[in-house]
Amino acid sequence: MTETEATEAPSIVAHLKRDANGKPFLQGSKCAACSHTFVGEREICARCYARDAMAPVALSESGKLYAYTIVHRSFPGVETPFIDIIADLDDGSHIKGILKDVPAELDNLKFDMPVRIDYREVVPPGSNEKYLAYFFVPDAA
Amino acid sequence: MSDVYVVGIDMIKFGRYPDRTVPGLAAEAALLALDDAGLTIDQMQALYCGNLGQANNMVGQRMLAEIGQTGIPVVNVANACATGATAFRDAWMSIKAGVFDMVLAVGVEQMGKGLLGGGGGGVSTEGVLGSGTMPTMFAQIGVEHSREYGTTFEQFAKVSVKNHHHSTMNAKSMYRIETPLEEVMNAEMISYPNTKLMCSVNVDGSAAAVLASEATARKLGLMDRAVKVRASEMSSNPFAERQLAMPDFSAATRLAAKSAYESAGVGPDDIDLVELHDCFATAEIVHYENLGLCADGEAGSFIDAGETALGGKVPVNVSGGLLSKGHPLGATGIANIYEVSTHLRGEAGERQVKGARMGLTHVVGGGPGMGTACAIHILEKA
Numbered sequence: 001m002t003e004t005e006a007t008e009a010p011s012i013v014a015h016l017k018r019d020a021n022g023k024p025f026l027q028g029s030k031c032a033a034c035s036h037t038f039v040g041e042r043e044i045c046a047r048c049y050a051r052d053a054m055a056p057v058a059l060s061e062s063g064k065l066y067a068y069t070i071v072h073r074s075f076p077g078v079e080t081p082f083i084d085i086i087a088d089l090d091d092g093s094h095i096k097g098i099l100k101d102v103p104a105e106l107d108n109l110k111f112d113m114p115v116r117i118d119y120r121e122v123v124p125p126g127s128n129e130k131y132l133a134y135f136f137v138p139d140a141a
Numbered sequence: 142m143s144d145v146y147v148v149g150i151d152m153i154k155f156g157r158y159p160d161r162t163v164p165g166l167a168a169e170a171a172l173l174a175l176d177d178a179g180l181t182i183d184q185m186q187a188l189y190c191g192n193l194g195q196a197n198n199m200v201g202q203r204m205l206a207e208i209g210q211t212g213i214p215v216v217n218v219a220n221a222c223a224t225g226a227t228a229f230r231d232a233w234m235s236i237k238a239g240v241f242d243m244v245l246a247v248g249v250e251q252m253g254k255g256l257l258g259g260g261g262g263g264v265s266t267e268g269v270l271g272s273g274t275m276p277t278m279f280a281q282i283g284v285e286h287s288r289e290y291g292t293t294f295e296q297f298a299k300v301s302v303k304n305h306h307h308s309t310m311n312a313k314s315m316y317r318i319e320t321p322l323e324e325v326m327n328a329e330m331i332s333y334p335n336t337k338l339m340c341s342v343n344v345d346g347s348a349a350a351v352l353a354s355e356a357t358a359r360k361l362g363l364m365d366r367a368v369k370v371r372a373s374e375m376s377s378n379p380f381a382e383r384q385l386a387m388p389d390f391s392a393a394t395r396l397a398a399k400s401a402y403e404s405a406g407v408g409p410d411d412i413d414l415v416e417l418h419d420c421f422a423t424a425e426i427v428h429y430e431n432l433g434l435c436a437d438g439e440a441g442s443f444i445d446a447g448e449t450a451l452g453g454k455v456p457v458n459v460s461g462g463l464l465s466k467g468h469p470l471g472a473t474g475i476a477n478i479y480e481v482s483t484h485l486r487g488e489a490g491e492r493q494v495k496g497a498r499m500g501l502t503h504v505v506g507g508g509p510g511m512g513t514a515c516a517i518h519i520l521e522k523a
């Protein structure tokens with residue numbers, strides 16, 4: 001998998017979008033009734049069942065590591081090992097991603113360590129095209 | 142409403158049968174279950190057939206084409222890892238509702254090797270936005286338990302040591318090999334903390350049960366070996382805080398467990414043995430707590446103390462579990478009812494849980510972006 005800086009490649013997943021200036025962001029939805037923030041677009045709240053209370057938001061780009069695993073075996077053609085994490089973003093949403101820029105060793109992983117989103121273009125396994133994706137990197141802050 | 146009894150139940154030896162067909166595997170289990178009860182296919186008033194891999198291919202009807210086309214209603218069921226248990230519950234409900242007196246439930250699956258969890262259209266996000274494999278999903282659930290309670294890699298690994306040991310006493314298990322702790326921990330790491338020996342085995346298999354109303358079981362003289370269904374409960378995933386990032390199997394299990402204990406009028410202390418969904422070693426640990434077998438946070442010390450081994454307070458997965466007996470998705474939910482029934486009948490031989498009067502079975506399945514299906518049955522010696 002090769003990486004380059006984000007330009008105009010298509011997004012790999014529906015909840016990753018670009019704004020009018022081409023800047024990537026993660027699309028979320030916030031329920032005005034119960035305040036839960038969801039990843040992705042939706043119209044009805046799965047948590048409190050409210051209708052017409054959902055508003056689109058751009059998700060936070062920083063958060064904390066909630067849980068992790070080091071993936072040593074994946075599907076054929078997928079490079080391993082890599083660190084798969086569940087992050088709690090600062091806006092209360094939760095998202096899975098790969099933690100980059102850290103060797104895939106348990107000693108480097110701490111619960112609640114600060115992480116931030118980093119958008120990168122990659123060629124996914126099994127594809128020949130570049131796609132815009134998001135990753136996590138440790139956040140010094 | 143009539144009480145419902147299992148009057149015949151059996152399973153084939155789980156293994157790899159690439160040269161056989163799905164209806165053929167189903168037929169073998171169906172005939173075994175009928176023979177167990179001394180009944181014939183023309184006595185069955187309906188068939189509930191669970192299968193995932195050929196869910197749109199009418200496996201139930203094709204099975205009847207092999208063993209007898211009596212024209213009965215057939216319901217083909219697919220519900221992730223709860224498929225077999227859902228077919229069994231549908232069968233149970235039909236008798237409970239008074240629609241039928243005696244019906245057949247079958248679960249069957251033919252599987253390839255390799256990791257589960259892929260699929261879906263479009264560009265793969267595997268290795269880009271994380272991993273969607275089943276081992277990874279259940280690794281995260283284990284690490285979450287470690288985060289909350291300090292559960293260790295070694296404690297998770299002990300589940301595999303135990304279930305592999307149990308399987309050495311089960312002739313119907315895929316594997317029957319002892320795996321010492323060091324071997325489990327040093328096996329190929331798949332997704333930390335689950336090594337290869339801490340992942341369930343993809344196998345082919347089938348299991349079947351004949352269910353009857355109390356009046357029918359008595360009329361046919363089948364009460365001697367009958368097993369009473371004290372509770373049959375299901376749930377789907379209620380909203381869980383992190384569900385979009387990590388599928389939740391615990392909340393659904395807790396919901397179904399609460400309903401099952403309530404409808405049976407019993408508690409976890411009344412249960413003599415449990416067959417629970419050990420798709421991964423980490424899963425068994427969290428389900429000890431989800432099913433109330435121990436208090437929250439105590440699952441690690443529970444396995445350390447041997448409470449869930451044969452001879453312990455509440456033996457869990459004495460069959461060898463999904464980890465060693467194998468996990469043919471659609472068959473698993475009836476196979477674990479077979480295991481508990483065999484103990485309640487006092488016919489489990491070397492692995493018999495002594496004096497077992499009541500047992501619980503649990504399956505829960507699903508995946509990222511899909512949801513969860515959970516089924517729990519409480520069974521009692523009739």
